[in-house]
Amino acid sequence: MTARAGDATPSGPPIIVRESLQGKYSGFASRFAAFAVDVGVSLGVFMLALAAITFAARVLTGKNIAWNKGDPWVILAYAVWAFSYFAYSWAASGRTAGMALFGVRVVRDDGTDASGRQAVVRTLALPLSFLLLGLGFVGILLGDRRRALHDVIAGTAVIYSWDARAARLRFLSRG
Amino acid sequence: MNGRLGPSMEALAQAVAQRAVEIVVSALDVNALLDRVDLNAVLDQVDIGQVLDRIDLNGIVERIDVEALVEQTDLGAIIARSSSGVASDVLDVVRSQTVGLDEFIARWIARLRRRPYTGPPGPPDGLHARAGS
Numbered sequence: 001m002t003a004r005a006g007d008a009t010p011s012g013p014p015i016i017v018r019e020s021l022q023g024k025y026s027g028f029a030s031r032f033a034a035f036a037v038d039v040g041v042s043l044g045v046f047m048l049a050l051a052a053i054t055f056a057a058r059v060l061t062g063k064n065i066a067w068n069k070g071d072p073w074v075i076l077a078y079a080v081w082a083f084s085y086f087a088y089s090w091a092a093s094g095r096t097a098g099m100a101l102f103g104v105r106v107v108r109d110d111g112t113d114a115s116g117r118q119a120v121v122r123t124l125a126l127p128l129s130f131l132l133l134g135l136g137f138v139g140i141l142l143g144d145r146r147r148a149l150h151d152v153i154a155g156t157a158v159i160y161s162w163d164a165r166a167a168r169l170r171f172l173s174r175g
Numbered sequence: 176m177n178g179r180l181g182p183s184m185e186a187l188a189q190a191v192a193q194r195a196v197e198i199v200v201s202a203l204d205v206n207a208l209l210d211r212v213d214l215n216a217v218l219d220q221v222d223i224g225q226v227l228d229r230i231d232l233n234g235i236v237e238r239i240d241v242e243a244l245v246e247q248t249d250l251g252a253i254i255a256r257s258s259s260g261v262a263s264d265v266l267d268v269v270r271s272q273t274v275g276l277d278e279f280i281a282r283w284i285a286r287l288r289r290r291p292y293t294g295p296p297g298p299p300d301g302l303h304a305r306a307g308s
Contacts, residue, residue, distance in 0.1 A: 023298030027277025030270075103270045111302025141284050144296055157299060164274060167267040 021164040023111065025146040026104040028137075031158055037098030042085045046078050083123055091119035095161070103162025109147070109155050122154035 054065045067074055089096040094105040094114055106122065108114050114122070129136025129149045136149030147157050277295070285292035 019294065021274065021295065023302045024295040025297040025299075027274070027295060028280050029276035030273045033273050101266070101269070102273055103266075107299065107302070109299065111299030141280070142288075145299075146296065159297060159299070159302070160274070160295070162270055164271065167271070171264065171267060 019165060021160045022162065024160050026158045026160050027146065028140045030102045030104050030160070031140060031148075034096065034098035034102040034104055037101055038086070038096045041097050042082050043078075045085075046081050049081075050074075086126070087120050087123040089119075090114060090122060091116040099158075103160055104158050105161035106156050106158055109145070109151075109157050111157075111159070114154075114156050118154045118156055122150050122156050125150035125153040128153070 050067050054067070057063060057065050086096060089099075090106050091114070093100075094107060099105060106114050106119070108118065132149070139152065140146050140148050145157055151157055281295065282292050
């Protein structure tokens with residue numbers, strides 16, 4: 001009986017117990033979960049801003065503003081806000097709120113800090129990965145360095161910035 | 176004569192008494208004695224209410240400087256430390272679960288591609304060099 005190719009994983013405890021993972025290329029689930037949180041955060045903040053504007057307008061002019069989700073101006077405003085949110089976060093610290101939560105970070109493809117230009121290019125190229133029927137994300141699953149299309153275009157990669165082994169030891173010490 | 180014999184008789188009497196006590200104590204079965212004592216009956220005779228009435232609890236509490244005690248205890252730091260500990264634990268659990276899912280997906284992809292999987296790739300060369308320097 002021969003072992004299947006995919007079974008060639010090292011035996012013993014799970015990888016987060018054995019390795020720190022810090023600096024290794026991040027996997028699909030962590031990246032997707034971080035992105036989902038970011039979409040939620042950016043949408044939530046945008047809705048709050050719209051509600052604040054509506055409230056201010058009612059107080060100042062006495063008129064109600066009805067926002068239509070399909071309104072091109074609303075869509076454009078959200079696009080500008082989302083661009084600012086992602087580009088600024090990646091340029092400033094290499095991570096958005098969702099990425100900070102899941103312990104992942106955007107870096108230059110050689111592992112050094114990503115530049116502001118790379119952050120902007122990455123943000124502009126991100127929709128392209130969706131527009132190609134999601135094929136832009138296949139690289140995360142199949143690539144040796146787990147890079148999506150927007151990573152390749154911007155010259156970036158996403159790594160774990162979180163020390164799994166230290167977290168495990170911290171947990172055991174509190175035990 | 177009486178004056179000379181007095182001290183020696185007294186010492187002899189003391190030695191005899193000590194020896195007698197030792198013999199009695201060694202012969203005594205303390206466990207058997209305790210078995211025969213009805214502790215419940217003894218406790219029934221103690222009026223705890225009366226004992227407590229004689230203790231001035233308010234007086235004792237008044238003598239404790241609670242404010243000084245609180246001032247000496249950095250409650251804010253304790254609360255902050257315990258809250259940050261809980262938050263850190265939750266964060267670690269969330270990240271661990273997600274990394275587990277990362278590994279599960281990666282292992283299945285490797286299985287479908289009939290390639291061995293030895294863990295997440297990396298780190299990038301630049302990061303490796305920086306860590307080594």
